[in-house]
Amino acid sequence: MTLSEAAYASLRRDIVRGNLPPGQPLRLEALRARYDMGFSPLREALNRLQAERLVLAAPMRGFVVAPLSLDEMWQAIEARILIESEALRLAIARGGDTWEAGIVAALHALRLAAGRGEAEALEARHQEFHLALISACGSNWLLDFARQLSAATERYRAPILAGESGPRDVQAEHAALAEAAIIRKADVAAAALARHYRLTGELIAARLAA
Amino acid sequence: MTLSEAAYASLRRDIVRGNLPPGQPLRLEALRARYDMGFSPLREALNRLQAERLVLAAPMRGFVVAPLSLDEMWQAIEARILIESEALRLAIARGGDTWEAGIVAALHALRLAAGRGEAEALEARHQEFHLALISACGSNWLLDFARQLSAATERYRAPILAGESGPRDVQAEHAALAEAAIIRKADVAAAALARHYRLTGELIAARLAA
DNA sequence: TAAACAAAGATTTTCGAAAATTATGGAATT
DNA sequence: AATTCCATAATTTTCGAAAATCTTTGTTTA
Numbered sequence: 292m293t294l295s296e297a298a299y300a301s302l303r304r305d306i307v308r309g310n311l312p313p314g315q316p317l318r319l320e321a322l323r324a325r326y327d328m329g330f331s332p333l334r335e336a337l338n339r340l341q342a343e344r345l346v347l348a349a350p351m352r353g354f355v356v357a358p359l360s361l362d363e364m365w366q367a368i369e370a371r372i373l374i375e376s377e378a379l380r381l382a383i384a385r386g387g388d389t390w391e392a393g394i395v396a397a398l399h400a401l402r403l404a405a406g407r408g409e410a411e412a413l414e415a416r417h418q419e420f421h422l423a424l425i426s427a428c429g430s431n432w433l434l435d436f437a438r439q440l441s442a443a444t445e446r447y448r449a450p451i452l453a454g455e456s457g458p459r460d461v462q463a464e465h466a467a468l469a470e471a472a473i474i475r476k477a478d479v480a481a482a483a484l485a486r487h488y489r490l491t492g493e494l495i496a497a498r499l500a501a
Numbered sequence: 502m503t504l505s506e507a508a509y510a511s512l513r514r515d516i517v518r519g520n521l522p523p524g525q526p527l528r529l530e531a532l533r534a535r536y537d538m539g540f541s542p543l544r545e546a547l548n549r550l551q552a553e554r555l556v557l558a559a560p561m562r563g564f565v566v567a568p569l570s571l572d573e574m575w576q577a578i579e580a581r582i583l584i585e586s587e588a589l590r591l592a593i594a595r596g597g598d599t600w601e602a603g604i605v606a607a608l609h610a611l612r613l614a615a616g617r618g619e620a621e622a623l624e625a626r627h628q629e630f631h632l633a634l635i636s637a638c639g640s641n642w643l644l645d646f647a648r649q650l651s652a653a654t655e656r657y658r659a660p661i662l663a664g665e666s667g668p669r670d671v672q673a674e675h676a677a678l679a680e681a682a683i684i685r686k687a688d689v690a691a692a693a694l695a696r697h698y699r700l701t702g703e704l705i706a707a708r709l710a711a
Numbered sequence: 712t713a714a715a716c717a718a719a720g721a722t723t724t725t726c727g728a729a730a731a732t733t734a735t736g737g738a739a740t741t
Numbered sequence: 742a743a744t745t746c747c748a749t750a751a752t753t754t755t756c757g758a759a760a761a762t763c764t765t766t767g768t769t770t771a
Contacts, residue, residue: 293560293724295548319753329726331541334754338505338545342552344645350503351732353753363641370642373587431573432580432653435554436646443642503754529723539756544724561762563723715770724761734751741744 294328298336301326306345306356307442309450317346317354343439345446361496364447368492371440375488376481378425378433383477386427391473397423398469405462414449420465424472424484444488451495459490504538508546511536516555516566517652519660527556527564553649555656571706574657578702581650585698586691588635588643593687596637601683607633608679615672624659630675634682634694654698661705669700 302322305311322333337354340346347355382390397420404416418441425437464487471480512532515521532543547564550556556564592600607630614626628651635647674697681690 295724296560318751320751330754331544331725334541334545335548335724338548339552342549344641350506351753352734366640366642370640370646373583373643377583430576430580432554432576432650433583436580440642505754528721530721540724541755545754561723562764713771715768717766717768719764719766721764722762724759726759727757729754729756731754732752735749737746737748739744739746741742 294332295335298332299339302336307445311356313356313359315356367440367443368488372485372488374436378428380477381428382425383475390427393423394469447495451498504542505545508542509549512546517655521566523566523569525566577653578698582695582698584646588638590687591638592635593685600637603633604679657705661708
C-alpha cells in the first residue's frame with residue numbers, strides 16, 4: 292500500500308470515529324506529525340476526502356473536518372434510503388445463490404459480533420451486512436454512493452449511540468430485513484430498510500436533544 | 502484560484518469532452534508538459550477525479566482515464582434518473598419564487614443558445630437548466646451526486662451526439678419539463694425527466710451500434 | 712524454444728525546501 | 742476607542758530532486 296492510501300484510510304477512520312472532531316482545522320504540520328509522513332500523501336488523501344464530503348477545503352486556507360448538524364444528518368439518511376432502497380430492489384431482482392449466501396453469512400457474523408460486544412468489530416460487521424444486501428445491485432454508482440453515505444451517517448451513530456440500544460431490538464430488524472430480501476419481497480425489504488435507518492436517525496436526534 | 506484547482510478543472514474538462522480519450526494512461530510527465538505545472542497539483546486533481554470515477558488509479562502504476570462502455574452508460578443514466586427524480590420532487594415541494602424564476606431564466610437561455618448552435622455554450626446552458634430544476638431540493642448530497650452523474654453521462658453525449666438531434670425535439674422536452682415542474686405536477690415532471698434521459702441513452706446506443 | 716533472471720530505463724511516489732498567501736499583533740492615525 | 746497600516750509569524754501551496762517501484766530488454770540457463 293502506498294503512503295497516500297494509508298493516509299486516506301487513517302484520516303477517513305479518524306474522521307468517521309470522531310477522533311478528529313467536526314469543524315477541526317487540519318493543519319498540515321500537525322497531520323505530518325500525527326501520521327508520520329510528508330505533505331504530499333496527506334494532501335492527496337485530503338483531496339479525496341473532500342470529494343467525499345468528509346472534509347471541506349477552502350483555497351489557500353487549508354482543510355477542515357466537515358461539521359455535523361441535525362439537518363445534514365437527515366439529508367444523509369434520506370439520501371441513503373433513496374440509494375439503498377433502489378439498490379436493494381435491484382439486488383433482489385438480480386441476486387443469485389452467492390448473493391443470498393452472502394447475506395446469510397453476514398447476518399450470522401453480525402449476530403456473533405453483537406454477542407461479544409466489541410464495538411470495533413461490531414461496526415465492521417454491521418457495514419458488511421448492509422453492503423451484502425445491495426452488493427448484487429449491478430450498479431457501481433449506487434454502491435459507491437452507498438459507501439460514501441455510510442461513512443457520513445456513521446459519523447453521527449458512532450459517538451452518540453456507543454453500545455447502548457435501549458428498548459430497540461436492532462438484531463430483529465436486521466433479521467427481518469435479510470429474510471424479506473431473500474424471499475424476494477422487495478417492497479417489504481425496502482420499507483424495513485427505510486424504517487431501520489429512520490429509527491436510528493430519530494434515536495440520535497432524541498439523544499442530541501437531551 | 503490555486504494551481505490544484507486549475508488542474509482539476511482542466512483535467513475534468515478534457516476528460517468529459519473526450520480530449521483525453523477513455524482508457525488513456527495519464528502519465529505525470531505528459532500532464533506536466535500539457536498543463537505546465539508540477540507534479541503536486543496534478544496528483545491532487547487526479548485524486549479528486551478518482552473519487553468522482555472519472556479516472557481510475559492503481560497503486561504504483563498511476564492513473565488512467567476511466568473507460569466507457571454501454572453497460573456503464575446505462576448504470577450512470579439510471580442512477581441519474583433515480584437521483585434527479587427525487588431531487589426534482591423535493592424541489593417541487595419546497596421551491597419558491599426564486600426557484601421558479603431560475604427555471605424560466607435557464608430555459609430561456611437554453612433556447613437562445615440552441616438557436617445559435619455553438620455546441621460549447623449550449624452544453625453549459627443545458628447543464629445549468631437541469632441544475633436549476635433541482636437546485637431547491639435542499640439536499641447537498643443529491644446535488645453533488647447529480648453533478649457527478651452529469652459529468653459521467655456527458656462523456657457519452659458530447660462526442661457522439663455532436664450537434665445532430667434527428668427527429669427529436671429536445672427543446673420541447675425541456676419546455677414540457679419546466680412547465681410540469683412549475684405547475685408542481687411532480688409525477689409528470691419526474692416521468693418527463695426519466696423519459697428525457699432514457700431517450701438520450703437510446704439515441705447514443707443506436708448511434709454506437711451503427 | 713521457453714523460462715528465469717538481471718540490468719537498464721521509465722514511471723510513480725515521496726520528501727523537504729522555497730515560494731506564495733493568509734493570519735496575527737502592535738504601532739500609528741483618525 | 743476604533744481603524745488602518747505594516748512587519749512578523751504561521752500556513753498553505755508548489756516545485757524539483759531523490760527514493761521506490763514497475764516495465765522493458767537482453768542474456769543466460771534448462
